[in-house]
Amino acid sequence: MIKIEHLVKNYGSNCAVDDISFSVESGEIVGFLGPNGAGKSTTMNILTGYLSGTSGKVSIDGIDILADPLGAKKLIGYLPEQPPLYLDMTVDEYLNFAYDLKGCKLPRAEHLAEVCEVVKITDVRKRVIRNLSKGYKQRVGIAQALVGNPKVIIFDEPTIGLDPKQIIEIRNLIRTLGKGHTVILSTHILQEVQAVCDRIVIINKGKIVADELTENISRAVENNRRFNVKICGPSREVLSAIKSMSGIVYAEALAERDGDAYTYMIESDYGVDVRKKLFYTMAERGWAIIGLEALGMSLEDIFITVVDKSAEDKIRQSKPTRRRSGGKDALEKQVAEAMVQEGAQKRAIADATEIEDEE
Ligand code: ADP
16 A cells, blocks of 8 residues: 655755665554654655655555655545644634545535544534644544545654543544554654554664564563573572473573572573473472562563664674574564573673682
8 A cells, every 4th residue: 555665865965764665555554663863754754745755666555656646645644743733723614624625525514524523523623723632633633634534544643742541542543543544653652553553664763673563572572481580599500400491491590699599580482381390390409489570571672672773783793592593573583682692791790700609
């Protein structure tokens, strides 16, 4: 439905969008995620025909935005970061104005009533926009985007400045709209794309650094195969007992010590829950487990891992991962490798401590 090929946008010597390509299939809700200044708005403005690119090609449902801007724009509903509202108009006046501007051919009264119903603004249709709350203003902006029933809807930072209740309402609304439309949601809020989108495209400094299904990102966040476990007992023997357990792919002693207890970071194989076995193995030897903490990765960690160039460089320079390489997506590998890297640093500290303790 949306195809962006080798898009470049230079502002003078500043390259805001640097040769990006991605496509969005019909019916998908795609999150376009990146820090401020990454190039999101520039891309959205080119996609919606408000700006022209320096080079590259953008097409909507097969229509080239440069060759046939009007034809392409008819397929798009756009909610910019600042909704283009005329504050002195009533909601009804404004939506009728949008209807005329778009040259909409659908039956006017029914169509506008339906749009107001979908975004739940029927009760404020006669009110002047200036007097509405920020949440309602945002809904009116979304209603404007829906006039003409476009196939594609593009939201640029749709929840900025809203209170938590309004944020939830707008996210639910976007999800509902995604059932009948192709949606791009541009935002710098990770939780927003995770809550709403099927797929996430991450942009940083004008370049795409990740393009992943949301479930893959969530899996990397939620998969609890890594634990910190605190065990009372001699650290070398405990570590060797943990390492000899089946289902454990990695274990190391960390620098933390609490009385006669040491903390170990352990990692189990895919789909294996080692916690009970770990308990019985340690109990058999009289070593008490006094703490068990699941280590996930927050979306922020993943985001930093993916967009932080220095982290990427570290990953590239790191030794090959101990993990099986086949069949897992690139992002999870990146995340895993970053964690192994971090683990290696902690182990170096632990080794130093262990030598001191046992010498
Ligand atoms: P985002 O929406 O991700 O915050 P933008 O697309 O607004 O990023 O900006 C990308 C880069 O382009 C930034 O470095 C910004 O300063 C620059 N930029 C954006 N608009 C203009 C402009 N009209 N003139 C010059 N530079 C611009």
